Amino acid sequence: MTATDVQVTASPASGTATPLRLGTRASVLARTQSRAVADALTAATGVPVELVLISTEGDRSSAAIAQLGGTGVFVTAIRRALLDGEVDLAVHSYKDLPTAPEPGLNLAAVPVREDPRDALVARDGLTLGELPPGSRIGTGAPRRVAQLRALGLGLEIVPIRGNVDSRLARVAGSPGGPGDLDAVVLARAGLSRIGRRDRITETLDPLQVLPAPAQGALAVECRTSDARTRELLGRLEDPATRACVVAERATLAALEAGCSxxxxxxxxxxxxxxxxxxxxxxxxxxxxxxxxxxxxxxxPLTDAASLGRALAAELLDRGAAALMAAGE
Structure with a gap:
């Protein structure tokens, strides 16, 4: 694991308060969403926050996420730094977290989430329905692969990895890239957060492509023993977002499935x-x-977890386990 202090943000209202150290991945998207949380925390509490970049297994490898073991490849090193006291809090893309809680850590805040839908970025401004059969569509998520194939549009699905901009560069007509794909499918939230919303040619209707559990949501963790940081982070909490995400991830957990x-x-x-x-x-x-x-x-919102478990049980009764096993 490599950790490097990269920036200290001291707001005018922060005085001489000791900065909180926020652990984050080094990608543009991770740094952007972590900076947004840091700025919101400083605005709400007056406490300055510095970002600490941490290299994770998922960042260091070019292999498919499923080959790396799936769940946790983007968060394990960050959580280790948090437990070891190298950082005070961590910001994750919520969908990257394992569904099981991590001993010693507390999910102290779930801020308001971005639009969780998937987005298409296609050549020539095309929508999904306008792409001709045989078009090459890039995505690295088995969920997207499965749902795109289920639409029966005759598309060729191409597995891809990399950061948002490297994926966008593969779309035909994009400057500075190979342009070997007709389109890519990405999370709309990520495109929005790094200022790439203008590249979207279609936001996909959940009736066509249903989002991943917790897509678009952030998870802010700290040590369970750190009461001060837990209290500060609580000011970023959005109860409605947490209820939605708890229901979605309870479904995932009850299906005994991971992010891949x-x-x-x-x-x-x-x-x-x-x-x-x-x-x-x-x-x-x-x-x-x-x-x-x-x-x-x-x-009701208060029954979010039980609602997710009940829906998972219904899906299992209707053959969900066999469908998941077929993709292994």
Whole structure:
């Protein structure tokens, strides 16, 4: 693991407060979303925050995430630094976290999440339906691969890895890149956070491509024993986002699936007869797109975890385990 202090942000209101050290991956996206959390924390508390760059296994390898073991490859080194006291807090893309809690760490805040939908960036401004059969579409996520194949559009799915800009550069017509793909599919949230929203040619309807559990959400962790940092981070909490993400990840956990499985889950808060309710949708799709099971459930925000588990049980009863096993 390599950790390097790169910047100290001391707001005018922070006085001489000791800076908090925030552990983050070094990618443009990771640094951008970590800086946003750092600035929000300083604005809310007056405490300065510095970023500490940490190299993770997922950053150092060019292998597919599934080959690296899937869940946790982007967070293990950061969590180790946090537990060892090298940093005081960490910001993760929530969907990268294992579903099991990490002893000694507390998920102290889930800020308001970005739009969790997937986005298409295609040559010539095309939408998914306008791409001709045989078009080469790049994505590294088995969930996206499975759902794109299930649409039956005759697209050729090409596995890709790399940061957002390197993926965008592979789209035909992009400056400075190989241009060997007709389109790529990425999380809209990531494109938005680093100022690439203008590259989107279509935001994909969840009825076509359902997002990954916790996509677009951030998870802010600190040590369980660090009461001061836990209290400070609590000011960034968005209860509605946490309820949605808890429901989505409870579905994932109950399916005993990781971030490299073809599992999708998406919860929204809607107004019900008795107040705000969660509307949760989830799906499991065979990797070749030949079959899928989908379901939905509704319940109060306070029952987010049980709602996710109940929906997962329904999907398992309808054959979800066999569909996930077929892709292994």
């Amino acid at each position: 499985a073809p599992v999708a889950a998406y919860a929204e808060v809607a107004e019900g007869e008795s107040g705000p309710e969660l509307f949760l949708r989830a799906s499991v799709t065979a990797l070749d797109g030949s079959d899928s099971v989908r379901g939905s459930a509704t319940g």
